[in-house]
Amino acid sequence: MNALAQVPADFLFALGTLRKAQCRSELRLEEIPAPARLAPYAVALGAEVFSPTAATRQVPVHGPAAKAFAQSHANTPSTDDDDELATGRFILLHDPDGSAVWEGEFRIVTYIRAQMDAEMGNDAMLGSVAWTWLVDALENHAAPHRAAGGTATRILSESFGTLAERPDTIDIELRASWTPASADVQAHLEAWSDMVCTFAGLPPLPPGVTGLPNRRLN
Numbered sequence: 299m300n301a302l303a304q305v306p307a308d309f310l311f312a313l314g315t316l317r318k319a320q321c322r323s324e325l326r327l328e329e330i331p332a333p334a335r336l337a338p339y340a341v342a343l344g345a346e347v348f349s350p351t352a353a354t355r356q357v358p359v360h361g362p363a364a365k366a367f368a369q370s371h372a373n374t375p376s377t378d379d380d381d382e383l384a385t386g387r388f389i390l391l392h393d394p395d396g397s398a399v400w401e402g403e404f405r406i407v408t409y410i411r412a413q414m415d416a417e418m419g420n421d422a423m424l425g426s427v428a429w430t431w432l433v434d435a436l437e438n439h440a441a442p443h444r445a446a447g448g449t450a451t452r453i454l455s456e457s458f459g460t461l462a463e464r465p466d467t468i469d470i471e472l473r474a475s476w477t478p479a480s481a482d483v484q485a486h487l488e489a490w491s492d493m494v495c496t497f498a499g500l501p502p503l504p505p506g507v508t509g510l511p512n513r514r515l516n
Contacts, residue, residue: 309339309392312404312481316341316390319487323347330387336393337405345491347384347498367473383498384412388490390483391418401445402477408490411471411499425450428472430495439489448474470497 321327324347332340383499389407396403428450436443451471478486 306392306394308394308403308481312390312392312483313341315484316343317480317488319491321488321491322500324383324492324495324498326490332389336389336407337393339392339394340389342387342389343487345384345386345388345494346382347386347500348382351417359449364426375484379454381425383500384410384494386490386497388409388487394402399445400477402479404481405475405481406443406476406478406483406486406490407475409471409473410494410497411469413467413469413500424452428497429474431493432472434494435496436476436486436488439485439492441485441489442480443478443486445490446474446476448472455477467485472497 326346326348327343329346330342332342335338387407387409391400391405391407393400393403393405397405402436429448432448435444449472451473453469453471455467455469457466
């Protein structure tokens, strides 16, 4: 029996819905190693948000399931002129036996990080705003879910010595997870990709969300 035959049908279906996700051209997605100890089956995608002129990469499929969905895509390499605005990870976990903690058989785990200037980063409401971006993105894409949770962290970077002239910066990090209501996770990846772009300060944004200015520091 080959490895693909051992992959649960529900997980294969979920991978197929990921392939259908329509993500913005500024978002570059590529497969990264999935965590091996969080669930029996997992797929992980890494994301980088660049300026609007940067080209996109197609969403690949992880592990043995790639044989079922393999396609040939030409990836455009990045250049030194590309302006990276935010990074992130999207991980889909699957346990056929289910999990009481997850409240289901699937779990989405995400991470997003973006840099901003010290004045904006010192806003006491930044963490709650970051969480609102996640909630709004899922609602705007009609991505039904439950048991959502997460943490928002601000990281101060100060430079000294020969780098003392660099301005202080603060990164915002959001680590979150939630349980999709079904194996159809297309809307969840689309919502997450929009959220990464929101962290990067790229328009257009969902209704009611205030965009951040381009704050990448050199």
